[in-house]
Amino acid sequence: MQLRKVNLPKRLASALPLPHLCALLIAIFLLAFAFFMPDTPSNDTSLNDSSISFNTHDDQQDFSQDIRLDAEFSDIFHDENVLTFEHEVALEVVETAQEEPGIVRYSIEAGDTLSSIFDKFEIGQTIMHQILAADEQVLALDIIRPGHHLTFRKDLETSDLLEMEFFIHAGNRVIYRRVDDTMFEFEELINPGVWEQEIIAGEIYGSFYVSAIRAGLTKSEILEVNKLMSEQIDFNRQIQAGDRFQIVRSSQRVDDEHTGQSTIEGIRLQQNRTTYTAFLFEDGNYYDAKGESLTRAFRRIPHDQNFRISSPFNPTRLHPVTRRVAPHNGTDFAMPIGTPVVSIGDGVVTRVENHPFAGKYIEIQHGSTYKTRYLHLNRQLVKRGDTVKRGQRIALSGNTGRSTGPHLHFELHVNGRPVNAMTANLPMALSVPREQLAKFNQRVEQLVSVMEVASQEQIAMRSQNANQPGS
Numbered sequence: 102m103q104l105r106k107v108n109l110p111k112r113l114a115s116a117l118p119l120p121h122l123c124a125l126l127i128a129i130f131l132l133a134f135a136f137f138m139p140d141t142p143s144n145d146t147s148l149n150d151s152s153i154s155f156n157t158h159d160d161q162q163d164f165s166q167d168i169r170l171d172a173e174f175s176d177i178f179h180d181e182n183v184l185t186f187e188h189e190v191a192l193e194v195v196e197t198a199q200e201e202p203g204i205v206r207y208s209i210e211a212g213d214t215l216s217s218i219f220d221k222f223e224i225g226q227t228i229m230h231q232i233l234a235a236d237e238q239v240l241a242l243d244i245i246r247p248g249h250h251l252t253f254r255k256d257l258e259t260s261d262l263l264e265m266e267f268f269i270h271a272g273n274r275v276i277y278r279r280v281d282d283t284m285f286e287f288e289e290l291i292n293p294g295v296w297e298q299e300i301i302a303g304e305i306y307g308s309f310y311v312s313a314i315r316a317g318l319t320k321s322e323i324l325e326v327n328k329l330m331s332e333q334i335d336f337n338r339q340i341q342a343g344d345r346f347q348i349v350r351s352s353q354r355v356d357d358e359h360t361g362q363s364t365i366e367g368i369r370l371q372q373n374r375t376t377y378t379a380f381l382f383e384d385g386n387y388y389d390a391k392g393e394s395l396t397r398a399f400r401r402i403p404h405d406q407n408f409r410i411s412s413p414f415n416p417t418r419l420h421p422v423t424r425r426v427a428p429h430n431g432t433d434f435a436m437p438i439g440t441p442v443v444s445i446g447d448g449v450v451t452r453v454e455n456h457p458f459a460g461k462y463i464e465i466q467h468g469s470t471y472k473t474r475y476l477h478l479n480r481q482l483v484k485r486g487d488t489v490k491r492g493q494r495i496a497l498s499g500n501t502g503r504s505t506g507p508h509l510h511f512e513l514h515v516n517g518r519p520v521n522a523m524t525a526n527l528p529m530a531l532s533v534p535r536e537q538l539a540k541f542n543q544r545v546e547q548l549v550s551v552m553e554v555a556s557q558e559q560i561a562m563r564s565q566n567a568n569q570p571g572s
């Protein structure tokens with residue numbers, strides 16, 4: 102698995118000056134002209150050019166600001182969002198893209214499954230199985246939903262599938278690439294983009310939910326705020342009209358596009374003379390202003406007995422047959438079928454799935470930083486959306502999926518990356534360690550200063566409204 106910057110599709114519609122647009126129109130016309138000409142060597146070249154952004158192997162360093170025209174083209178070719186462009190040019194571009202030999206791009210629609218999509222594009226079950234085998238390492242394909250895209254690249258002569266790209270959001274794509282007749286390999290492309298801090302402030306009328314939506318929080322962010330503050334205050338019962346909140350959020354942007362990924366960095370609720378707070382520290386945990394933990398500690402092992410580790414976490418494991426690097430993203434515990442499996446921390450069940458290679462598995466999200474997965478289960482005892490406690494039984498271990506014997510494969514992800522759960526720096530402590538306190542206080546100071554500005558504005562607004570006649 103490699104970290105790379107990727108030149109991702111851009112929205113054409115958003116900000117293209119008129120002269121550029123004209124140039125583009127002419128260029129499109131010329132390209133379309135070339136496209137319908139009889140086969141010539143130069144024609145082949147132009148087709149290769151248009152697949153530059155798809156084949157991300159090449160020139161990764163070329164990530165500069167000055168975008169060449171052909172690069173712009175390839176962006177357009179791979180971006181269906183251009184449909185929002187109000188001119189008919191957009192439609193023309195998309196049609197050309199669909200006619201580009203060997204490459205098909207598909208936007209996931211409600212109700213689609215991977216197998217229904219493969220049927221639609223006449224890609225056989227064997228190929229799907231090979232892709233799912235590669236997907237076992239990332240488990241990306243279990244979450245396809247509207248907004249995601251799949252791009253297929255087929256061999257022009259044999260029409261065999263050579264590559265499939267799964268576009269999750271502007272910061273995250275997975276490419277499944279054919280190795281030989283029997284297997285695919287995957288490459289996950291992560292573009293960290295930039296994270297921008299913003300303040301969201303509001304005053305409560307009715308419920309916190311309604312007020313927070315109006316202020317600009319998403320539903321899932323509201324749930325997170327509720328959960329983080331639940332040890333201090335019940336947001337459903339103890340909130341009063343006139344309470345004020347300030348929330349510092351950071352959101353990810355890649356190439357000027359929001360990816361939909363966000364993190365709550367700080368929360369402050371002011372009720373009469375009492376202030377409730379939560380601050381995210383660099384260890385991924387939330388603390389109050391004094392540095393006392395708001396999220397409970399984790400346990401290290403997802404079962405209650407002393408089972409042997411049959412295969413440790415290993416990011417550079419060589420596949421015994423292919424000799425390729427096939428990372429082992431988890432820790433395997435040899436245990437008899439039917440052994441109770443427990444969650445290592447408080448969290449929310451985000452997946453209860455059955456994958457042909459991972460078998461029956463469960464995924465649990467613990468706050469915004471940590472995520473755990475439990476694979477090859479015999480029986481899942483929780484449902485998607487359930488809240489679980491540290492140490493709670495969530496499943497019985499098994500031998501489902503591609504498994505050579507009864508065992509539990511256990512994964513821990515920190516900020517979306519698998520790490521060794523046996524050695525990772527998990528929050529076991531209940532407060533910020535003393536030697537980190539100065540750093541923590543500095544962070545709190547920064548967040549509070551942002552909140553304070555918003556709070557002063559809120560107070561100013563309030564007195565302004567009060568001074569208006571009839572209000």
Ligand SMILES: [Zn+2]
Pocket residue numbers: 412429431432433509510511
């Ligand atoms: Zn394993």
